[in-house]
Amino acid sequence: MCKNHGVAYVKPGEVEVREIDYPKLALGDRKCHHGVILKIVSTNICGSDQHMVRGRTTAPEGLILGHEITGLVIEAGRDVEFIKEGDLVSVPFNIACGRCRNCKEGKTGICLNVNPARPGAAYGYVDMGGWVGGQSEYVMVPYADFNLLKFPDKDQAMEKIRDLTLLSDIFPTGYHGAVTAGVGPGSIVYVAGAGPVGLACAASCHLLGAAVVIVGDMIPERLAQAKSFGCETIDLRNKTPLPDAIADIVGVPEVDCAVDCVGFEAKGHGADADKEAPATVLNSVMDVTRAGGGIGIPGLYVTGDPGAVDEAAKKGSLSIRLGLGWAKSHSFHTGQCPVMKYHRQLMQAILYDKVQIAKAVNVQIISLKESVQGYKDFDGGAAKKFVIDPHGLIPN
Numbered sequence: 001m002c003k004n005h006g007v008a009y010v011k012p013g014e015v016e017v018r019e020i021d022y023p024k025l026a027l028g029d030r031k032c033h034h035g036v037i038l039k040i041v042s043t044n045i046c047g048s049d050q051h052m053v054r055g056r057t058t059a060p061e062g063l064i065l066g067h068e069i070t071g072l073v074i075e076a077g078r079d080v081e082f083i084k085e086g087d088l089v090s091v092p093f094n095i096a097c098g099r100c101r102n103c104k105e106g107k108t109g110i111c112l113n114v115n116p117a118r119p120g121a122a123y124g125y126v127d128m129g130g131w132v133g134g135q136s137e138y139v140m141v142p143y144a145d146f147n148l149l150k151f152p153d154k155d156q157a158m159e160k161i162r163d164l165t166l167l168s169d170i171f172p173t174g175y176h177g178a179v180t181a182g183v184g185p186g187s188i189v190y191v192a193g194a195g196p197v198g199l200a201c202a203a204s205c206h207l208l209g210a211a212v213v214i215v216g217d218m219i220p221e222r223l224a225q226a227k228s229f230g231c232e233t234i235d236l237r238n239k240t241p242l243p244d245a246i247a248d249i250v251g252v253p254e255v256d257c258a259v260d261c262v263g264f265e266a267k268g269h270g271a272d273a274d275k276e277a278p279a280t281v282l283n284s285v286m287d288v289t290r291a292g293g294g295i296g297i298p299g300l301y302v303t304g305d306p307g308a309v310d311e312a313a314k315k316g317s318l319s320i321r322l323g324l325g326w327a328k329s330h331s332f333h334t335g336q337c338p339v340m341k342y343h344r345q346l347m348q349a350i351l352y353d354k355v356q357i358a359k360a361v362n363v364q365i366i367s368l369k370e371s372v373q374g375y376k377d378f379d380g381g382a383a384k385k386f387v388i389d390p391h392g393l394i395p396n
């Protein structure tokens with residue numbers, strides 16, 4: 001039997017690579033004859049993983065991380081009909097049964113059958129159903145026929161693997177943020193956050209035809225990365241209030257649409273830019289979005305945060321000025337991105353060179369061993385998207 005190694009959460013601030021079980025077509029007593037075993041080709045570190053690793057969730061010791069998975073099918077269960085051994089596939093980070101009411105409506109981020117605790121599941125994530133994560137050499141993917149996106153040509157896919165690896169999460173997530181904010185041809189957009197999701201969202205806004213994409217963050221290297229592919233940028237450490245900084249760029253202190261690519265670990269603006277202020281982004285996007293505009297919120301908000309700044313925030317209650325959004329008839333869209341809604345079209349955009357998403361988010365390939373350092377560098381604000389190559393299969 002093959003050995004398997006994966007990245008485990010140890011305690012706040014610490015992950016390690018350890019030997020783990022080789023996957024079975026099961027989750028505990030639950031048989032998964034509809035599943036496949038993948039030999040992982042690429043598996044990315046995500047800002048969502050960092051919430052756990054920073055100790056901001058109730059993730060248990062030993063949780064095997066990783067929900068952004070691309071791999072080769074090496075074993076297919078008895079009930080898998082269409083996916084075959086040897087297929088190279090992208091795995092949506094949402095686990096979905098394809099049979100429940102929500103899946104049938106395309107809402108695969110809130111499948112009703114994959115997590116006894118609540119709607120929605122993911123690999124390697126706290127409260128997300130206990131499915132083993134894929135920052136490892138091998139992983140099991142259930143409901144394979146429904147979940148997996150097969151790349152049409154393996155050789156071509158390996159050439160573009162740095163881009164295609166982003167289909168499991170951040171490219172669809174950034175795109176979903178833009179779509180749900182109503183971005184279209186000629187839009188003027190504010191994207192809060194220049195982490196990988198913010199950068200993927202900014203690139204998606206360009207793909208959707210936005211006229212101006214303004215990205216705000218407080219990390220200069222990440223803002224420079226946004227600038228490198230044509231975004232306007234705002235350094236939120238500056239004293240200039242956000243509406244005025246927007247007016248300096250587009251002549252008016254408002255935008256058509258805004259996307260929160262930050263979430264609950266948001267920092268304040270100006271003099272408070274080094275302090276956590278979890279409602280900052282939600283309140284500031286209501287401030288700068290025009291009346292009638294849309295606000296996409298892919299940034300993660302939680303129901304429990306042991307490290308929150310105050311008692312209310314520990315339960316996920318934030319001080320949001322909803323009256324402002326109501327007065328401006330804003331529409332809001334929250335939740336996990338239903339990856340499957342977008343991944344095929346975004347794959348085609350990659351394969352036909354309509355988008356340079358790996359370049360936009362600055363993909364860096366690392367080994368499984370290097371993932372421990374990757375977590376540290378990412379937490380330190382590196383302007384990079386770290387992609388783990390556990391078997392050394394990715395060409396230079």
Ligand SMILES: NC(=O)c1ccc[n+]([C@@H]2O[C@H](COP(=O)([O-])OP(=O)(O)OC[C@H]3O[C@@H](n4cnc5c(N)ncnc54)[C@H](O)[C@@H]3O)[C@@H](O)[C@H]2O)c1
Pocket residue numbers: 046047048049050051169170173192193194195196197198216217218219222236261262263264265266267268269280281297298299300301335336337
């Ligand atoms: N909805 C989904 O399906 C989904 C999928 C993937 C990731 N996410 C979430 O998206 C968020 C971003 O992910 P990421 O990988 O880019 O994380 P990240 O931590 O690398 O990026 C967040 C960025 O926000 C910046 N920031 C902090 N406060 C800010 C503020 N007030 N205004 C503007 N920028 C601010 C930080 O400096 C950082 O660069 C996370 O919350 C992650 O959990 C959601």
Ligand SMILES: [Zn+2]
Pocket residue numbers: 045046047048049067068093169170
């Ligand atoms: Zn992710």
Ligand SMILES: [Zn+2]
Pocket residue numbers: 096097098099100101102103104110111112113
């Ligand atoms: Zn379902």
